[in-house]
Amino acid sequence: MTKVTTAQLQQFDRAHHLHPFTDFKQYQKQGGRIVSRAEHIYIYDHDGQQILDGMSGLWCCNLGYSQQRIVEAVNSQLQQLPYYNNFFNCSNQPAAEMAKALVDISPDGFNHVFFTNSGSEANDTNIRLVHRYYDLLEQPQKKLIISRHNGYHGSTIAAASLGGMSFMHEQFRGIDYVHHIDQPHWYAEGGDSDRNEFGLQVARQLEKKIDELGEENVAAFIAEPIQGAGGVIVPPETYWPEIQRICDERDILLISDEVICGFGRTGAWFGCETFNFKPDLITFAKAVTNGYQPLGGVMVGDKVASVLLGGDGEFGHGLTYSGHPASCAAGIATLAIMKEQRIIERTASDIAPYLQQQLRQFEDHPCVGEVRGSGMVAALELVGDKHSRAKIADNSAAATFCRDQAIANGLMVRAVGDAMVTAPPMVCDRGEIDLLVDRLGRALDATAKEFAVK
Ligand code: PMP
Numbered sequence: 001m002t003k004v005t006t007a008q009l010q011q012f013d014r015a016h017h018l019h020p021f022t023d024f025k026q027y028q029k030q031g032g033r034i035v036s037r038a039e040h041i042y043i044y045d046h047d048g049q050q051i052l053d054g055m056s057g058l059w060c061c062n063l064g065y066s067q068q069r070i071v072e073a074v075n076s077q078l079q080q081l082p083y084y085n086n087f088f089n090c091s092n093q094p095a096a097e098m099a100k101a102l103v104d105i106s107p108d109g110f111n112h113v114f115f116t117n118s119g120s121e122a123n124d125t126n127i128r129l130v131h132r133y134y135d136l137l138e139q140p141q142k143k144l145i146i147s148r149h150n151g152y153h154g155s156t157i158a159a160a161s162l163g164g165m166s167f168m169h170e171q172f173r174g175i176d177y178v179h180h181i182d183q184p185h186w187y188a189e190g191g192d193s194d195r196n197e198f199g200l201q202v203a204r205q206l207e208k209k210i211d212e213l214g215e216e217n218v219a220a221f222i223a224e225p226i227q228g229a230g231g232v233i234v235p236p237e238t239y240w241p242e243i244q245r246i247c248d249e250r251d252i253l254l255i256s257d258e259v260i261c262g263f264g265r266t267g268a269w270f271g272c273e274t275f276n277f278k279p280d281l282i283t284f285a286k287a288v289t290n291g292y293q294p295l296g297g298v299m300v301g302d303k304v305a306s307v308l309l310g311g312d313g314e315f316g317h318g319l320t321y322s323g324h325p326a327s328c329a330a331g332i333a334t335l336a337i338m339k340e341q342r343i344i345e346r347t348a349s350d351i352a353p354y355l356q357q358q359l360r361q362f363e364d365h366p367c368v369g370e371v372r373g374s375g376m377v378a379a380l381e382l383v384g385d386k387h388s389r390a391k392i393a394d395n396s397a398a399a400t401f402c403r404d405q406a407i408a409n410g411l412m413v414r415a416v417g418d419a420m421v422t423a424p425p426m427v428c429d430r431g432e433i434d435l436l437v438d439r440l441g442r443a444l445d446a447t448a449k450e451f452a453v454k
Contacts, residue, residue, distance in 0.1 A: 040427070144219060290334045378422055
């Protein structure tokens with residue numbers, strides 16, 4: 001690579017690169033951090049600053065950045081067969097093997113997969129699959145999808161319509177057959193109610209919404225086991241069993257969007273296993289390749305698959321890179337590492353409980369109203385007053401400040417609303433969790449001082 005200075009790169013970037021989820025106007029002025037390399041759980045910027053990556057990239061590099069086996073798998077696949085499509089009755093070895101590998105680690109009753117490149121496309125695919133399913137069952141009017149406010153399902157028009165981020169909805173016109181119910185966010189929306197009672201109440205909104213829309217018109221309910229981008233919202237214990245009861249009693253499909261929760265994040269292969277519910281379809285992406293190659297898809301449960309497989313005619317949906325050989329090669333290597341090194345078992349029995357326990361010490365911090373999390377994902381809700389749950393400052397200014405302090409202290413975390421979010425790689429050891437917690441603590445202290453929270 002030619003030698004370029006950080007300032008030059010920032011200049012090219014500011015002048016020509018439109019970034020995702022970024023304030024374009026502001027970015028032109030301030031520019032950004034150029035990340036140049038990474039090792040184990042650390043990223044390094046172009047000036048050499050080392051930052052512990054408490055976000056696993058964008059919730060995807062669950063095994064960190066030094067997995068040579070994935071690099072070699074991709075490299076050798078690119079030499080053998082860099083590309084061929086999976087249309088017109090063709091397949092390739094990595095796609096076929098990856099399909100089998102995914103079935104092997106999926107819950108019972110999941111024996112088929114449709115590949116995409118991303119989580120957004122996988123959720124678009126979900127809509128196509130459930131519409132096709134009910135068409136084949138001769139119930140073509142069943143087209144409506146129910147999802148949740150403050151859920152995140154991606155950025156294509158359909159996936160963003162499924163999502164419930166109000167600031168996104170303000171910027172585009174969503175598809176008209178998606179209907180939202182409330183999220184199970186007890187701390188923000190539960191008021192004085194009992195946590196478990198609140199969980200039941202918000203779950204029962206699904207039942208009400210089905211009745212309101214007419215069960216004969218509703219095709220599916222989609223939700224993340226834990227809302228990730230919405231701020232790591234861990235539902236009350238009563239929530240998922242009640243959702244399961246409703247979905248069992250009603251003729252609608254349940255889609256678990258596991259783009260963040262999948263592949264060990266919650267301490268099991270999938271979040272639906274941690275929360276003990278049985279979806280009909282599972283969306284996956286991100287950590288399936290440890291973030292090394294774009295790959296996503298839908299695991300299709302037997303109930304849906306049996307109808308799809310019995311239908312006459314072609315399913316009119318697919319992507320040029322569905323089942324891309326290099327992406328599937330990365331996925332095969334990723335799953336093999338996870339299995340052979342017993343990553344999930346170690347996460348569940350040691351490193352995740354340790355992370356959660358260490359973070360709980362911040363419950364006593366003056367700035368922190370709630371510490372929530374499960375497995376290797378957690379959030380600290382910042383408040384100015386623990387009793388009233390009042391915010392420290394408007395416009396999430398305290399969380400933004402806290403995040404910037406963390407980065408300055410060598411820790412990458414994310415600010416979501418007023419919450420500080422972390423989802424570190426599962427290959428951390430206890431010492432590295434201690435380092436993360438120490439740096440986060442410094443950022444919290446600085447925030448308390450800056451905003452005079454006592
Ligand atoms: N679903 C969930 C739950 C996600 O968190 C994301 C991405 N953060 C997506 C879907 C979209 O995935 P992608 O960005 O790969 O399109």
